[in-house]
Amino acid sequence: MTTAYPPSSRTTPSRTPDRVGYDRATVHAVLDEALVCHVGFVVDGRPVVLPQLHARVGEVLYLHGSTGARGMRAATGAGLDVCVTVTLLDGVVLARSQFNHSMNYRSVVAHGTATVVADATEKAQALDALVEAIAAGRVAGCRPPTRKEYAATTVLRLPLEEVSVKVRSGPPNDEDEDLGLPHWAGVLPLSTVAAAPVPSPDLEPGIAVPEHVRSWSRPVSG
């Protein structure tokens, strides 16, 4: 396997091509850091975009959630054409000119056909991965699914084949003639942070906050 996804007509940009890449490691890092993806599909010729939880295992992206939702049921047959997009915001880019304002971000777009995971072993691994994706270490800290819960969950599988990543980083790109203007310019770095854990109101006394909750962070360090 090469270190990059092969570009396709759909993943070759018509603008700002310098910001688009296909490096697998970069794509993986964005998918793994993001807590949510946006899944697009077509219903009666019109677009639908829904937020979903996702988890990457190697070169497969698993999607969890609204498979009962209108339109996504098509995935139980031959599969569902999807576009899965993940966006991480890294900063607000404040330029001297209104025109050059922007965001720093990393965004992955994956095209393909999503199908329902039927294999029992793969489904169990995918469900574990989906929980680990929102809180690393959590699978060992909670009750595994019962047979009934297992059957009540649908997982979709999207092979990562037609994928690109777009990145903007660094300071504003101001015009030379704007550099002398009296306006402050720079970047406000953004991050997603967790506040102190809030225990369930019905939590039994004496159950301490476990390490995997106390050390939760995005991206997962180490």
Added chain:
Amino acid sequence: MTTAYPPSSRTTPSRTPDRVGYDRATVHAVLDEALVCHVGFVVDGRPVVLPQLHARVGEVLYLHGSTGARGMRAATGAGLDVCVTVTLLDGVVLARSQFNHSMNYRSVVAHGTATVVADATEKAQALDALVEAIAAGRVAGCRPPTRKEYAATTVLRLPLEEVSVKVRSGPPNDEDEDLGLPHWAGVLPLSTVAAAPVPSPDLEPGIAVPEHVRSWSRPVSG
């Protein structure tokens, strides 16, 4: 105008209907807090989802960005069928059971036809709104667009008519029989925060960080 968007077949959920609403004020708050939206449209019968900047002005959502992008050019004609989805993540929901893990979130889905803004006054107001949407107060702190920059920017207009908002909040919904398990359960509240502003390397000495940058926050307070 009523206080809620009228439900349509597309905005009436087929599952978890208790989490879906149509209240305009709730929808507006989510759109205004979010820094980015995901715009879905159809190209050659297949879905495309791209991140875009947006700004709401009353009951209109303005979209900025990749109108040069493949497919979005259709908006220059009769308009482009889009689904615009905005998701704010409020927390990781850690249940006793793997099955009941979830996220707390607020997500808006808007369906409609996006068209290019042609009216000069509306376009100027939309461009201001797009900058204010990422940093309130910024329009007064930077150089306005030149005639050339103005012409080089395309803004799409989506009337907010067919819109819903889905919200999950609060503690995990554990099964009664799981309450005695020795697993910690609760919520990790999430927020997007800005670190200290990073000045452009080419910033003239003596230009202080302005108040609208120093006090940047999400959601905008006050």
